[in-house]
Amino acid sequence: MEDQLNVSLKPEPINIFGFQPELLGFKITNSVFTFIVVCIVLVILMLSATLRPKLVPGRWQALWEVIIEALLNLVESSLGRTKLARRMFVLIATLFIFILFANWFSLIPGVGSFGYEEHEIVAGSTTDKLTNGGYGLLTAEGELRSAANESSQAVANLASNTAVKVNTIQGDWAQVTEVPHTVKARADFTPVTVGGKAITGFLPVSAITPSKVGRIIIPILRPPNADLNMTLAMALISVITANVIAIMSHGVGGWIKEFFPKPYAMDPLLTPLEIVGQFARIISLTFRLFGNIFAGEVLLAIILRIAAPALVIFMGLELFFGLIQALVFSMLTLAYMSLAIAGGGGEEHGHSAHAEEDHGKPEVAEPVVGI
Secondary structure (H helix, E strand, C coil), rough: EEECCCCCCCCCEECCCCCCCCCCCCEEEEEHHHHHHHHHHHHHHHHHCCCCCCCCCHHHHHHHHHHHHHHHHHHHHHHHHCCCHHHHHHHHHHHHHHHHHHHHHCCCCCCCCEEEEEEEEEECCCCCCCCCCCCEEECCCCECCCCCCCCCCCCEEEECCCEEEEEEEEECCCCCCCCCCEECCCCCCCCCCCCCCECEEEEEEEHEEEEEEEEEEEEECCCHHHHHHHHHHHHHHHHHHHHHHHHHHHHHHHHHHHCCCHHHHHCCCCHHHHHHHHHHHHHHHHHHHHHHHHHHHHHHHHHHHHHHHHHHHHHHHHHHHHHHHHHHHHHHHHHHHHHHEEEEECHCCCCCCEECHHHEEECCCCCCCCC
């Protein structure tokens, strides 16, 4: 048995001592579990700094005040000192702090590497030979025969890449039992059964690739932003919020006019481009964050196996990239909001009903797109 590098695009359901927790009928995956852990830790950290604020703040309280003040200044520089800016500051700050902390949390030793064992059947080398009691993978779709000849009855149809256990080899035929690709830790390779009976039969030896049993680790904690579902959800929140702001600022009619730039008769293709542009924003936000974090996870896993001493350097780079990705995501969201306020088909829509300061002093501020 040999260790296998486990890099999965999709998150795996967590399995703790045979228990698979569920939420609303859905199995909790390792990325969702990490998301819950990150949120709990963030709440504890923020409460520890703000639950009993001091007039002369300590270092911990001062750190959070600096972060919040910097984010507020960033939002107000783009949306103006308005009530709407104060409201949207909550979303921008939440996105930035969560993405940053989730990215950095994934670098803690054990995240992505500590988990439970499973055994997986993997293709062997070209020098491996099929043996009695060994394992193999089907090279193509094939029929499982009741006897060692072509004219025998077909017992079942097996898909390509199906894992089989070889019981005995009889000339050009192998008596096999179908087994799952992956089985639980310390469990036997129990045959797959149909109607309570194990699927056994014969396959041509030429159709089976000799294989080995590898050990993989399914992590209990997986970086939340390495899950495409998480980044897609945040991207949808960002783009939908920007469109809601456009409707609040200019009304439904003004929002619709954005999709019909003037003069419409000169270039009607601008309308489908504007519509595609909205979906492009979602795709861009989703895959930029997911791609960078997932690539970083794969990179660290590879470096850990081939050059562990160099891991410190790459950890430093991932800390920097985690900050950049959090900043880019929140800044793009802020830019979409700024464009939504500035839009509406002309200067007559340039200022919304929200363009009053919280303290009652009117202020006219052109939105600034800082990307």
